[in-house]
Amino acid sequence: MDRLKSSPQLMIVSDLDHTMVDHHDSENWSLFRFNALWEAHYRQDSLLVFSTGRSPTLYKQLRKEKPLITPDIAIMSVGTEITYGKSMVPDDGWVRCLNQKWDKDIVIEETSKFPELKRQAETEQRPHKVSFYVEKDKAKHVTETLSKVLEGRGLDVKIIYSGGVDLDVLPKGAGKGQALAYLLKKFETEGKPPVNTLVCGDSGNDAELFSIPGVYGVMVSNAQEELLQWHAENAKDNPKILHASERCASGIIQAIGHFKLGLNLSPRDVSDIGQNVENGSPGLEMVNFSLLLESWRRAEVEKTELFISGLKATTLPSGFFIHPSGADHNIKEYVNILRKVHGDKQGKQFRIWVDDLLATPLGSDTWLVKFDKWELSGEERQGCVVTAIISKKDSDWFTWVHVHETWLENSEQGLWIL
Ligand code: GLC
Numbered sequence: 001m002d003r004l005k006s007s008p009q010l011m012i013v014s015d016l017d018h019t020m021v022d023h024h025d026s027e028n029w030s031l032f033r034f035n036a037l038w039e040a041h042y043r044q045d046s047l048l049v050f051s052t053g054r055s056p057t058l059y060k061q062l063r064k065e066k067p068l069i070t071p072d073i074a075i076m077s078v079g080t081e082i083t084y085g086k087s088m089v090p091d092d093g094w095v096r097c098l099n100q101k102w103d104k105d106i107v108i109e110e111t112s113k114f115p116e117l118k119r120q121a122e123t124e125q126r127p128h129k130v131s132f133y134v135e136k137d138k139a140k141h142v143t144e145t146l147s148k149v150l151e152g153r154g155l156d157v158k159i160i161y162s163g164g165v166d167l168d169v170l171p172k173g174a175g176k177g178q179a180l181a182y183l184l185k186k187f188e189t190e191g192k193p194p195v196n197t198l199v200c201g202d203s204g205n206d207a208e209l210f211s212i213p214g215v216y217g218v219m220v221s222n223a224q225e226e227l228l229q230w231h232a233e234n235a236k237d238n239p240k241i242l243h244a245s246e247r248c249a250s251g252i253i254q255a256i257g258h259f260k261l262g263l264n265l266s267p268r269d270v271s272d273i274g275q276n277v278e279n280g281s282p283g284l285e286m287v288n289f290s291l292l293l294e295s296w297r298r299a300e301v302e303k304t305e306l307f308i309s310g311l312k313a314t315t316l317p318s319g320f321f322i323h324p325s326g327a328d329h330n331i332k333e334y335v336n337i338l339r340k341v342h343g344d345k346q347g348k349q350f351r352i353w354v355d356d357l358l359a360t361p362l363g364s365d366t367w368l369v370k371f372d373k374w375e376l377s378g379e380e381r382q383g384c385v386v387t388a389i390i391s392k393k394d395s396d397w398f399t400w401v402h403v404h405e406t407w408l409e410n411s412e413q414g415l416w417i418l
């Protein structure tokens with residue numbers, strides 16, 4: 001967060017299940033498209049916020065299952081828990097706001113009198129969130145009756161129905177919308193309000209996000225009936241809300257283009273690999289290089305000497321590549337290793353992606369770049385931290401000077417080639 005010295009250009013606040021993550025796409029293609037776009041063009045000066053109904057436990061589980069990049073801020077448990085950065089530092093100020101007119105014990109006591117409510121797993125019961133399953137046709141009646149009962153007991157609650165199955169009871173001041181309003185106010189106070197904000201969702205608990213003043217919104221094509229109905233009743237004439245024609249993360253990319261919020265060509269959509277290495281920012285260079293490596297190993301680019309010599313030309317003869325094992329190679333040897341692995345992942349599910357990229361200028365034409373590099377090979381996933389020095393000294397192209405890879409904490413230390 002502190003890396004941003006001024007207002008973020010774009011703040012994306014996105015739901016995860018069925019919005020950022022398409023559970024019907026086993027290849028995660030739209031997510032990979034979004035990841036490449038974000039790291040190449042937005043990571044340096046924008047903010048990524050994930051806002052999910054999941055508890056921290058289930059959120060972390062999803063991050064293991066799906067190739068999600070690291071958000072700057074995670075809002076979990078339907079806007080009742082906010083954390084910052086990779087290490088997920090909690091916002092205690094927000095917790096204090098939620099204690100008003102809230103008593104979890106009373107909520108538990110009263111809800112237990114409704115046989116229609118089936119309690120969700122223990123991990124999903126949080127200090128400011130009590131969650132159930134309820135059948136679609138009973139939801140409306142239960143919500144109305146329960147609201148009255150809890151009001152009668154002196155509580156100020158909000159009851160949200162999502163996905164045609166989940167019912168959450170939260171403090172009135174909680175929810176995804178209120179959590180976003182809290183963050184926007186905080187940025188305003190710090191003198192760094194985002195230039196543009198885009199909220200993205202698919203279900204009932206996302207509706208509040210779309211009513212925050214000034215924000216753009218995208219309901220992905222696969223949005224649930226309850227959200228579309230909320231929109232029809234409450235925000236039909238708001239030109240800042242789009243019902244995308246594309247699913248999940250591809251719908252988000254579509255909205256960036258529709259509202260002209262910035263670049264919306266994902267490096268993954270550029271089919272001409274030659275075009276992919278064109279002159280750009282350090283972020284784009286790293287993303288493009290990872291895509292090149294991916295295509296090389298999937299044998300989607302031909303093995304030609306021209307390609308190899310092109311790569312050699314972008315490295316400094318005296319440069320070093322240090323492998324996570326500690327072995328160091330001259331950067332030219334690295335290129336020779338590359339020669340051997342052409343097509344080793346042909347026909348397999350193999351993806352490489354860049355996460356949490358930070359580029360710091362070391363001078364007018366040299367950068368220190370740091371990012372996490374992940375590889376997914378079938379079910380197996382491995383990652384390492386890459387620290388590199390790249391320079392643009394004598395040409396419009398980047399030259400790789402040094403590359404140092406170290407094992408990423410919690411990543412399996414299996415066979416890592418490059
Ligand atoms: C997530 C949570 C669940 C909640 C639902 C809707 O699935 O795990 O507890 O009810 O989102 O908000």
Ligand code: MG
Nearest residue numbers: 015017018202
């Ligand atoms: Mg969702």
